[in-house]
Amino acid sequence: GNRLQITVDALSGFGTAFLLCFEVYTPTMGCCFCKNGDSDSEAGDNGKAGEYGKPTPYDSNFKGPTDKRCCTDIIMLLIFITFWVGMFYVAIYGYNNGDPKRLLYPTDSEGRLCGTGDLENRSKLLFFDYSSCATSLFSFSFTFSCPTPQVCVHKCPESNTLGSDPPNDGLYCVGNLKTKSFSSGELLNKIFRDECAPYYLKSESILGRCVPTFVNLLGDVKTDKNETISYTVAGEKKTLTNDTLNSGIDGILDFLNLRRIGEQIYTDMGRVWPWLLGGLILILVFSIIFIFVMRWIAGFIVWLSILAVFGVLSFGIAWCYIKYDELKNEPRTATNLLETFTYQTDTYLALGIICCIILAILLLLVLCLCGRIRIAIALIKEGSRAIGHMWSTLFFPLITFLLLAVVICWWAASALFLQSSGNPVNTYSIPRGASDNPDDSNQEYIKKLNDTLTLETGKECDIDTFAEIQANFPNETMLIMCVFKAFEISNTLLGMQVYNLFGLLWTSNYVLALGQCSLAGAFASYYWATPPGDPKKSNMPSLPLTRAFFRALVWHTGSLAFGALIIAIIQMIRLILGYLQKKLKGVNENPVASFFLKCLSCCFWCLEKIFRYINKNAYILIAIYGYHFCKACCRAFNLLMRNIVRVFVLTNITTFVFFLSRLVVIGLTCVVAFVVFDYLDSREDLNYYLIPVIILGVCAFFISWAFFSVYDMAIDTLFLCFLEDLERNDGSATKPYFMPPALKKVLGKKNEGEGKKKKGKDEKDMTVKDVED
Secondary structure, X not given: OOOOOEEOOEOOOOOOOEXXXXXOOOHHHHHHHOOOOOOOOOOOOOOOOEOOEOOOOOXXXXXXXXXXXOOOOHHHXXXXXXXXXXXXXXXXXXXXXXXXXXXXXXXXXOOOEOOOXXXXXXXXXXXXXXXXXXXXXOOOOOOOOOOOOEEEEOOOOOOOEEOOOOOOOOOEOOOOOEHHHOOHHHHHHHHHOOOOOOEXXXXXXXXXXXXXXXXXXXXXXXXXXXXXXXXXXXXXXXXXXXHHHHHHOHHHHHHHHHHHHHHHHHHHHHHHHHHHHHHHHHHHHHHHHHHHHHHHHHHHHHHHHHHHHHHHHHHHHHHHHHHHHHHHHOOOOOOOHHHHHHOOHHHXXXXXXXXXXXXXXXXXXHHHOHHXXXXXXXXXXXXXXXXXXXXXXXXOHHHHHHHHHHHHHHHHHHHHHHHOOOOEEEEEEOOHHHOOOOOOOOOOOEEEOOOOOEEEOOOEEOHHHHHHHHHHOOOOXXXXXXXXXXXXXXXXXXXXXXXXXXXXXXXXXXXXXXHHHHHHHHHHHHXXXXXXXXXXXXXXXXXXXXXXXXXXXXXXXXXXXXXXXXXXXXXXXXXXXXXXXHHHOOOOOOHHHHHXXXXXXXXXXXXXXXXXXXXXXXXXXXXXXXXXXXXXXHHHHHHHXXXXXHHHHHHHHHHHHHHHHHXXXXXXXXXXXXXXXXXXXXXXXXXXXXXXXXXXXXXXXXHHHHXXXXXXXXXXXXXXXXXXXXXXXXXXXXXXXXXXXXHHHHHOOOOOOOOOOOOOHHHOOOOHHHHHO
16 A cells, blocks of 8 residues: 655754655565665664654664665656657747747848848848837847837948938838939928838948947947937937937947957956966866865864964954053043944943853853764765865866756747847838927827728737738828837747746756755765775765766656756745745835745745755665665654754854855965956957956866865765764674774774773763764
């Protein structure tokens, strides 16, 4: 039959979280649902069941991670595979119906792509009136929307002229009508109806858009501030100046400035790329050396940092006392708000008391937790030795990075095709000159042609239908036009985009989980290698990282997908909350709703951190024992809660040590890079010599993060193995400890037959109570 077990535990010390675990067993399904030693009724040798479960019992057959195991969480595996079938369907739908050229190529007012089909020879887009863009949201989005007619042209204007006197280079009006084919009166009428441009400006093509060079740009194009162009639209005489044109194309100018800076940076990179390559190698060397020497300097860093904190607090107490005594003997009169606090004796008295309390608390904690700090230091050193035995683990994040790159590229390509799958949407608009207020290009306009036909700005329209309406009602439609607005995104396409986004989150978290489980399996093989305590670990299995990777991929994809699903759901909720917060911002923002959304965002951020920590430790037990996900979560949670003080000390010490280590790597890289590129700047005349320094600093951050994430996984894995070792074994001939000699020395432990320990002040045996504490 089936057994359903629901486990709910509160996560003390890290916040409040609930584990809802469903353990499903179907013996008739065979190996893929095997119990794998899952019974909770086993009698343990190491203690009785407590609030957080029984200690792990001794198992004479356990020799560390093995290749012989069974599938776990097969139902979740099937769900994950089914979900990816849906991802393939979404991608195929987007590929068959979408065209990314719609998003990348400029689009004219009729929704046609410049440079394609009938417009193959007209790859540039010309805006009729750039000043009208000043009052619209002109952003470099998919459609480059601006409330003015836009036409595809074969080249941008090469001179500044009025629309009534067009240039001789074959420009076009709406509908690709050559301007030279009209008489002067017809042309003015076309300009009046906004079917032809009222003026042309000397322009250059940027991303297929004609951008005027009439405007000052980085000082390269000089123009007279009093230079103007006068033109008439809808019977109104208008003047175009440098200022009004600037206000209309600020978005384009910003992009141009960025492009020019980008070109200069690209030129600099071409000059210094060998030095950048050398800098990357230097970062790798710094990171590897730091991890390698950590086995000798970990204790020095930890104790020096603790002494530094004590020194800073002591200095603060002394300084507060000196200022307090100084102000008490020579009172000062405050002249501003800041001096009201700094000239008060009570301020320094309160600060001094706070520093004393903090110092006393930290001193007591260090004295009480001294043994656990030594354990944490020993684990940090042992993590360095473990990596030294398996250097390939340092470069395993490259595999994870490549897999993540594939997932992100898949998502981006699918999203691009889906976004371009919609149909063009056209809306009614009126010429800018038709408004009583020339700054208002979006005013409401309603024209009733007959009992059944009414034209209204903002309403959808069809280009061909509107052409027929113009033919039947030429005078009534003089002030209104049908222009392209955007590509329609239906609810179906929106749902596909959300589905695709959730697939990105779920799969990305699965890839990260696969990397963690693989590293955990390799480091667990190192810890449990026989003979126990052998520092050389001569009996380690061959290719431990490769074996661990394929074990996780073949047998535990369902379990890893389960953990990734939980994180993906939380991240999706956070994205939705962030979207709602963004929509609420504005004039009508509700402060109460905004407050609750921010509180919810904070809660889900904390929840994500909690589950990431739980999942990480669950993946370690999955790599060691082959548990299914829910059981691994419960076992990891109970194991950590039975050793909560050690967990607290190890987590905080390793976090601080890794922070200092990354800081050292990044600092050394930036200092060396600054000296080198400052020297090169004097020789090569670089445009921005700090840019290579910043690039190397960012690379140092990510490379050191990748390397030290492996180190962190090594320490966490060894820590859980260490706790399991203490609960499983007692050092006897039948149950020897597997922990390395350094940890046994810290704990005062030994295996039977290792010889008597020398008596001495520094080698006193610790009691069993000390160990269990």
